Amino acid sequence: MKALVYGGPGQRSWTDVPDPSLKDPEDAVVRVEAVTICGSDLHILKGDLPEVQPGRVLGHEAVGTVLEVGSAVRDIKVGQRVLVSCISSCGQCRYCREGRYGQCLGGGGWILGHTIDGTQAEMVRVPFADRSLHVLPDDVTNEAALLLADILPTAYEVGVLAGKVSPGDVVLIVGAGPVGLAALTTARLFSPSRIVVVDPEPTRREEALRLGADAAVAPDADVRAELGYWTEGLGADVAIEAVGIASTFEMCADLVRPGGRIANVGVHGAPVTLHLERLWTRDVTITTGLVDTSTTSLLLRLMSDGKLDASPLITHRFCLDEMETAYDVFADPATSHALKVALTRDEQMPFA
Amino acid sequence: MKALVYGGPGQRSWTDVPDPSLKDPEDAVVRVEAVTICGSDLHILKGDLPEVQPGRVLGHEAVGTVLEVGSAVRDIKVGQRVLVSCISSCGQCRYCREGRYGQCLGGGGWILGHTIDGTQAEMVRVPFADRSLHVLPDDVTNEAALLLADILPTAYEVGVLAGKVSPGDVVLIVGAGPVGLAALTTARLFSPSRIVVVDPEPTRREEALRLGADAAVAPDADVRAELGYWTEGLGADVAIEAVGIASTFEMCADLVRPGGRIANVGVHGAPVTLHLERLWTRDVTITTGLVDTSTTSLLLRLMSDGKLDASPLITHRFCLDEMETAYDVFADPATSHALKVALTRDEQMPFA
Amino acid sequence: MKALVYGGPGQRSWTDVPDPSLKDPEDAVVRVEAVTICGSDLHILKGDLPEVQPGRVLGHEAVGTVLEVGSAVRDIKVGQRVLVSCISSCGQCRYCREGRYGQCLGGGGWILGHTIDGTQAEMVRVPFADRSLHVLPDDVTNEAALLLADILPTAYEVGVLAGKVSPGDVVLIVGAGPVGLAALTTARLFSPSRIVVVDPEPTRREEALRLGADAAVAPDADVRAELGYWTEGLGADVAIEAVGIASTFEMCADLVRPGGRIANVGVHGAPVTLHLERLWTRDVTITTGLVDTSTTSLLLRLMSDGKLDASPLITHRFCLDEMETAYDVFADPATSHALKVALTRDEQMPFA
């Protein structure tokens, strides 16, 4: 089959690889119907994640059809249309038992396109199939479901839930890339009083406003004032960091009110300075986290019932064979204004 | 001044009483600009609350203008437009310190129109003014604010928060009177996946649908089926009782899923049967409560920021002098289809 | 092998049955080293649980040695000394994913000695072995571990955690049988300010005092006064019902303070009266529940580290072949003063 293979820093190709097959009784093999590219794939290509070996098929988000299941798979059936989640779960370690699948000690966690071959391919082997795949109802499209593989649960769990966004809150979101906008979309599930988004790119600010932000400003604006009357100048109830650099984290720490929460979602490559000499008295809570996908079913239910719509986050569409073009577009959002790209299997492909 | 005076069971009159005046350094006297009638006022008139003495001015919900404040009032100022909350708070007892103002042991709690004279009058004395009045911003109208005096915080605190309504939940609300509909409106702040309302009155079911219910059915419908696909027939995540009789409570207990929550908001006059022989293994949580109005500021913020609109709950409007007619209309919803009535001061009254 | 076989209401015998064997790839077969009898076994013998079929081997608590494991068992190994938990877990249904194993929809929950053959035998087949067995460290004895199979997690999860016992609380425990005393022992983990135990039996009250109760009184005492100075006569912060009849539940409802919690642990065979006409304003929370054994690992850790000792709850010891005598003693606590009985395999048995 064809797959997007990592060849070491800076190198990738859509090329032939052997078809995947069952290796463990809990595995499934899934035919990829739709797949997307994640910012962390770009990090891998930059060489930022040295644990990823050359030869690895990338990708950890997909929608597909189950082709084959192992003997110990109980719930997932051949032929089902499924979401392939970015996180797998052994189901038995201390972390899996408390729903922290992202921290799985038993061979799960983020493995697809990371420590085993991933979803940017015509087929993918998925370990722990019963706990890594979610059967999709008919009323959720492939494209909508794609966003449930990573970006929506990441933004919801690591941003919105960890930050304890609550009705009436004033929420600051720093960064209006795909994850920041997903945080905006899912924060709205809790009816905050006001959401202020900060991003240097005008087109991303416009998108934030279209998705329901109450204000969207550049980083050099008077952000504290934008937080509005009800904060009394004290700062945001919740600040969500969705960029991953020191200055954006420190903006969050600076603009959160006493008693507020900072939820870090951004992928950081370097340390940040924490001003405990100012923060030690201020009752601030800072959280970090990898997505667990423990809320995927819930978000799927909301989507199916028409209460969650993140479809505007998909800005560009390709067929699978255009994988390399899709990477080019996704990697250059300043030019392309891409948020998320969707690649779908060509129905005419001889593969079926 | 004129006031609605309780004369014992079945007796009320809009009649002359002495003007109120400051009795304690923490009191304020407020001129009533708008006032409403509560279901509990009807309970008083039926004689269900024997602690209410004949001669008492009824009413515990109002919007007004501060006329006078005592020497120990710190934040409230003469001339401010304020919400008169149904709950007062001493601010010092163990319950007030934990925000349970409804259980105040220091002379607060529900006192207005109950143990002291209330708001259905041209003026009202309000004890613990700093903690019983809320200054209103200009962008919230008198009518909208009236609903913050009791009905919205009651439904939100005792129904929605006690029931822990969460995104994706399936919520059952039994009773589509004013409080049930306020529960519907405030439950939506948490983006449940589906809200099913049960009420025998077709007009109330229609109103529930207009306010965003996903289904509104009569009590003899197959309510369990209405809860939808995602509940797998197990029942609702949250059941809110907003009637106050045994059969509606038992409907909630019957239709909540294992692990679900039953939040009782209804005013009960008789015991109910709790089927512990069925429920003891089912991980059910049942809550009761009097409103604390601890969320009034938050609901006010949401209203001011355009994120909460309960205005359809006010169905009839009168001037203060029409108090007795307003009672007639409110007490006969089967005929009048009244939900909440608003009475406002006649601007031409010589009083000003 | 020998096993305690239920023969229909009132009938039981320690008799020969076929040895168990693996039926599913996730099964284990365990040789029973120590086993105990539960109050619910007596309920079965009374015919209260008609779902239990004649011919069923009873028992859902044991310590044993793993003899054989199925092909899909990943963590449990032959030869390990393990706790057999009263609750099994499929690990995949919505309830198992949130740690509510007692409500398992996938074939787990309380099955041993209930819907499949149980632990009062020389050997037992345990489904979902990886999630139903807990490997025991050397520093926890068989007898101590036996209490972790049901009674300690039940009291802790359904009583103490559901009741949210917190430091400084005044806790009322109604019933000083094995579960009530286990609730006492585990409530102390949270350092309540005062624990008052109510039981009609003087020997059980003495045992409660030995286990750390601050007071232990008969039901006709002035229990409210016993709750002490700090409650100001308002009642207990938490009331744990550990009997299972209407009058004890109603005692809890009567003696809990406004804002307090009632945690029902008792097994009820009939409805109770809930005085909502008094409770509706009192901010009371009532919980029910079946144990999930989600805290078994934690309690095991506390026991291993010497921070939890429930050994006084085992009052009588037998060898396996004395099973019928053990039942007689356990079923007549008024005479025997039995709390929990331990039956251990005779080392000389030819079986090994």
Add this chain to the structure above:
Amino acid sequence: MKALVYGGPGQRSWTDVPDPSLKDPEDAVVRVEAVTICGSDLHILKGDLPEVQPGRVLGHEAVGTVLEVGSAVRDIKVGQRVLVSCISSCGQCRYCREGRYGQCLGGGGWILGHTIDGTQAEMVRVPFADRSLHVLPDDVTNEAALLLADILPTAYEVGVLAGKVSPGDVVLIVGAGPVGLAALTTARLFSPSRIVVVDPEPTRREEALRLGADAAVAPDADVRAELGYWTEGLGADVAIEAVGIASTFEMCADLVRPGGRIANVGVHGAPVTLHLERLWTRDVTITTGLVDTSTTSLLLRLMSDGKLDASPLITHRFCLDEMETAYDVFADPATSHALKVALTRDEQMPFA
């Protein structure tokens, strides 16, 4: 009267100042019976808190007798024996309403010995008397109560509660000074499985062991190994920072397990480095905070009921006139091994 007056960096004297008197209707004047010195008093003397003006009477912890109360004081009465809490509360601002008195916006918070004259004196004026004083029961001594003024609620709220110490947890406490040892004492209220204390001073480590630590080691020990078997090398469930320098904070961040909590209690004078490049995926929660004293009543109840004993923390005793000597002893713990010092009024003083 005599008082300890701050004269600018490095300067203090026990000298004559005017007697305090009521300035506000909510004030009380209290005769100091016992008082102590806090590490933050030493910070003031170093000049680290420039907001403290020369001429200020220091001290924010005391036990005393009420001499006089203002006209708006409702609950506190002349002659009562009271605890003077380090935190005052306006009772009305948004923070006071949610129990975050340390963040009071209405003139309270930490004011005594900071922005107004404090307790290291023969008498002290206490604003917001009803919410700053706690009436003491006879069974709690002055010395025991002194520890409730600051150190115990600080350690409990900012360390133990913010860190969510729970039964079975493995807790790391870095720093065995008075606050670290108070964290140890109050952490034990939640029955952790194991508490490991880190401090370079052997005498402080010995004291930690006497107070119930399971291990007490020097910073250069293999602390991770000391956390014990149950952590599987992953790190502590909760790490409490009780020093206030970068290296101890970073030790906490390094030794907390994925999913764990870091509660900062230490007073920091400089920024720290937060290794988000390692922590971003690890589900870590970091909290900071000033004490609210919202748990003072609860800790008092535990002390009164014999469930909390922190008396070993008081190592040295003086009379009030020995204030300067007490400062010398407290400021040199390396020599004196002092933890907390208690100064009590000389009964023979002509003052009474």
